[in-house]
Amino acid sequence: MRQLAEWLAAGPLVTDGAWGTELQNRGLAAGEVPDSWNLAHPERVEEVGAAYRQAGSRVILTNTFRSNPIALAGSGLEGETEAVNRAGVAISKKAAAGKALVFASIGPTGKLLVTGDVTPEAVRDAFTRQARALAEAGADALLIETMSDVEEARLALGAARETGLPVIVSFSFDSGRKHDRTMTGATPEQAARMAQEAGADGVGANCGAGPAAFAELFRRLRAACDLPVWLKPNAGLPGVSTSSEEFAASAAELLGAGASFVGGCCGTSPEFIRALAKRAGACVSS
Amino acid sequence: MSDFGGLYDAILNGDQKTSVALTKQALEEGVEPMDLIHRYMIPAMDEAGKRFECEDFFVPELLLAARAMKGALELLRPRLAASGAEPAGRVVIGTVKGDLHDIGKNLVSSMLEGGGFEVTDLGADVSPEKFVEAVRKTGAQIVCLSALLTVTMPAMKTTIEAFRQAGIRDQIKVLIGGAPVTEQYAHDIGADGYGGNAAVALARKIVAAS
Numbered sequence: 001m002r003q004l005a006e007w008l009a010a011g012p013l014v015t016d017g018a019w020g021t022e023l024q025n026r027g028l029a030a031g032e033v034p035d036s037w038n039l040a041h042p043e044r045v046e047e048v049g050a051a052y053r054q055a056g057s058r059v060i061l062t063n064t065f066r067s068n069p070i071a072l073a074g075s076g077l078e079g080e081t082e083a084v085n086r087a088g089v090a091i092s093k094k095a096a097a098g099k100a101l102v103f104a105s106i107g108p109t110g111k112l113l114v115t116g117d118v119t120p121e122a123v124r125d126a127f128t129r130q131a132r133a134l135a136e137a138g139a140d141a142l143l144i145e146t147m148s149d150v151e152e153a154r155l156a157l158g159a160a161r162e163t164g165l166p167v168i169v170s171f172s173f174d175s176g177r178k179h180d181r182t183m184t185g186a187t188p189e190q191a192a193r194m195a196q197e198a199g200a201d202g203v204g205a206n207c208g209a210g211p212a213a214f215a216e217l218f219r220r221l222r223a224a225c226d227l228p229v230w231l232k233p234n235a236g237l238p239g240v241s242t243s244s245e246e247f248a249a250s251a252a253e254l255l256g257a258g259a260s261f262v263g264g265c266c267g268t269s270p271e272f273i274r275a276l277a278k279r280a281g282a283c284v285s286s
Numbered sequence: 287m288s289d290f291g292g293l294y295d296a297i298l299n300g301d302q303k304t305s306v307a308l309t310k311q312a313l314e315e316g317v318e319p320m321d322l323i324h325r326y327m328i329p330a331m332d333e334a335g336k337r338f339e340c341e342d343f344f345v346p347e348l349l350l351a352a353r354a355m356k357g358a359l360e361l362l363r364p365r366l367a368a369s370g371a372e373p374a375g376r377v378v379i380g381t382v383k384g385d386l387h388d389i390g391k392n393l394v395s396s397m398l399e400g401g402g403f404e405v406t407d408l409g410a411d412v413s414p415e416k417f418v419e420a421v422r423k424t425g426a427q428i429v430c431l432s433a434l435l436t437v438t439m440p441a442m443k444t445t446i447e448a449f450r451q452a453g454i455r456d457q458i459k460v461l462i463g464g465a466p467v468t469e470q471y472a473h474d475i476g477a478d479g480y481g482g483n484a485a486v487a488l489a490r491k492i493v494a495a496s
Contacts, residue, residue, distance in 0.1 A: 112389060115353065149346075184344050184346050
C-alpha cells in the first residue's frame with residue numbers, strides 16, 4: 001500500500017491501452033496465443049510497450065494475460081510458464097526504459113470453480129507459479145485483471161500477495177442490463193469488499209463497457225472500500241466506434257473524479273492513450 | 287405413481303445428483319421419458335432461462351442447471367432413440383481457432399442439449415477445416431461459432447468462408463455468439479444470426495423455419 005501511495009503522490013497515473021490488436025497489427029495471426037510472442041517475437045511485443053510509453057503511459061502492462069499454466073495448457077505451452085512470464089516482464093521493462101512502471105498482467109484461468117472444472121488448489125497453484133515468475137523477473141507490481149469470479153480472484157490475490165509486491169485486482173463488469181455485474185453475477189460492492197478483506201492494494205474494473213459506464217462503476221467501487229481504484233474501460237464495443245478524443249474526454253473525467261489509474265482496454269490504441277495523457281496533463285497543470 | 291416435481295426443482299437448483307436419481311426412479315416406475323421432458327425438464331430450463339433474463343441467475347447457475355438437465359437427459363436418450371424420436375435438430379458448436387474460452391460455448395451447448403438438440407461439441411480452438419468436416423459428418427443444420435476476444439472474432443469470418451468454399455454454406459445456418467459479438471458483426475461477416483442470451487429459442491426458430 002505504501003509503495004502505491006508513493007507512486008500516486010504526484011497525482012493519478014495514465015496506464016496503457018489494448019495489446020492484442022496492436023500485436024495483430026504487427027503480424028499476430030488469429031490462431032496464435034499473443035503470450036507466445038514473448039518468446040517468438042520479443043522485439044515486436046516490445047514495440048507495443050514502447051508505443052504506449054511514448055504515448056504517455058506512466059504504467060505499462062506485460063503480455064502475460066494468458067500466462068497462467070491452466071490457460072497455457074490449452075495451447076500446449078504449460079511447460080513454458082516460467083519462460084513466457086519472465087520474458088514478458090523483461091520485454092516490458094525494456095520498453096518502459098525507466099520512464100514507466102511495469103505492472104505484470106495476470107488473467108483468469110478460463111475455467112469455472114463452481115462447476116468443478118478446476119479445484120481451488122489447482123487454481124491457487126497456477127497463480128502462484130505465474131506470480132512468482134513475474135516477481136522474480138522484476139515486475140513493479142502485479143495486476144490481476146478481467147476477473148469474473150470473486151473466489152478465483154481471491155485465490156489469485158492470495159498467490160500474488162506472497163510475492164510481496166503491490167497487487168491490484170480488477171474485474172470485468174460486462175453482464176447484466178446495466179453492465180454492472182460480472183459474468184458470474186458479482187457486483188462492484190462484492191468485488192471491492194473481497195479485495196479489501198483479502199489485502200489487495202487496489203481494486204478496479206476493466207473491459208466491459210465504454211468509459212461513460214465506468215463513472216458509475218467507479219463511484220460504487222469507491223463507496224465500498226477505501227482502496228485506490230484502477231480503471232481501464234473499453235473504447236466501446238466492436239461495431240460501435242468511439243473516437244480517441246471522445247474516449248479521452250470520458251476517461252479524463254474518471255481521473256478528475258478521483259480514480260488513481262486510468263487507461264483503456266479493448267478498442268484502444270496508443271492514439272487513445274496519447275489523447276488521454278494530453279488531457280490528464282492539462283488537468284494537472286490547470 | 288410418485289410425483290416427480292422434485293425433478294423440476296433439482297434441475298432449476300443445478301442439483302445433478304438428485305436430477306439423475308429421480309429420473310432413474312421415474313423410469314423404473316414406468317414413467318414415459320417424454321412425460322419427464324415436457325412436464326419437468328423443459329419447464330425447469332425455461333424457468334432457469336427466465337431467471338437469467340431478469341438477472342436472478344448468472345452464468346454459473348445456468349450452467350449448473352444445464353448440467354443437471356443433461357445428466358437426466360442422458361438416462362432418457364437410449365429410450366428416446368429406441369422409440370424413434372428425432373432430435374429437435376442437429377448442431378455443431380465450437381469456439382473458433384485461436385480462442386480457448388469455452389465457458390459461454392459450454393453453456394450454449396448444454397442449453398441446446400437440454401432443448402432436445404443433438405449437439406456435436408468440437409471444443410475450443412477449432413479450425414475452419416474441423417468445422418467443415420463435422421458438418422459433413424453429422425449433417426448438422428446449425429453451426430454455432432463462439433469467440434470471446436476481439437482478436438479472435440475474425441476467425442468467425444474465416445470459418446464461414448471455409449463453409450462457402452466447401453460448398454456447404456447453403457445447407458447450414460450459422461449462429462455466432464460471445465461477449466464482443468454483436469448483431470451488426472453477424473451481419474457484416476455473413477452469419478445468419480446472433481445469439482445474445484437466447485440461443486435455444488433462436489435455434490428452434492431456425493429449425494421450425496427450415
